[in-house]
Amino acid sequence: MRVSGVLRLLAVLFTLVTTWLFASAYFSHTSLKSVSLRSWLGSAPKTPTKPHAVRNKCNSKNSCPDNTFSFRIISGAANVVGPSMCFEDMMLMSSVKNNVGRGLNIALVNGTNAKLIKTASFDMYSGDIKSLLDFLKGIDRGALVLVASYDDPATKLNDEARAIFSELGSSYAVKLNFRDNWILLGGKGLKxxxxxxxxxxxxxxxxxxxxxPEILEMEGCVPKKLD
Incomplete structure (x- = not known):
């Protein structure tokens, strides 16, 4: 037999043996002892594999305890890039979802089960303040309120609207002015x-x-509201 024929035969045998070894190790966990191909060939021991990086909800830096909800809010960048809001790994509002606009962007979330109630954006430069007031007055007790500014959040903002935002937990709504940046996670019924x-x-x-001003970014863990 020619040398080339012998080599081909050896290659076939090697393939069959290594395939059998892999199949034995992968499929027969209970009946056969797993065989390491490297150890069978006398190679150096395997280098330990690196652990996979853990991805937190909303791509936050830290994970949240079980009795809390994870959130991340980013304000708009000038009048170019819209804001975004993520809650419990669900993107509520963003430019990609095409549901943000100039002014104030607001998302309402159930504080007990994290379900989205509704979202809306209000033009605070040339819009109607009545639309914002009607929205704010309709928020039910126990709802979480996520707010992110974009471009100009304050030109049309009046004292009544500022007072409602203050009741929702804001410390800065009373001083919000033309083109300021502002993000908030508040709630109806906060003490x-x-x-x-x-x-x-x-x-x-x-x-x-x-x-x-530059964008604002905030992430954290908000406690769940108990029924």
Whole structure:
């Protein structure tokens, strides 16, 4: 037999043997002892595999305890990129979902089961403040309220609307002005001010963008409301 024929025969035998070894190790966990192909061939021991990185809900940096909900809110960037809101790994509002707009973007979530109630955006530069007031007055007790600004959140904002936002837990709604940046997670029926709020004033000296402050980003774990 020619040398090339012998080599082909050896290659076939090697393939059959290694295939049998892999099948034995992979499919017969209970009846056959797993065989390491590297150890069978006398190779160096396997290097340990790196553990997979754990992905937290809403791509947050930290995981949340079982009795809390995970959230992440990002304000709009100038008048170019819209805001986004994620709650319990569900994207509520974003430019990709095409449900954000200039002004104030608001999402209502059930504080007990994390289900989305509704979302809406309100133009605070040329819109009608009555639409915002009707929306705010219709929020049921126990609902969580997520708010993110985009472009200009305050030109049409009046004292009545500011007072309602304050009742929802805001500390900064009373001072919100033209092109300020603001994000909030509050709730209907809070006894104290919400710890989940950020505010950045529109200031020519400190603005990151031409005429707008830099974006705000906030993530955290909000306690579930018990029935």
């Amino acid at each position: 104290n001010k919400s710890p989940f709020e950020q505010y950045l004033k529109n200031d020519r000296e400190t603005n990151k963008y031409d005429g707008w």
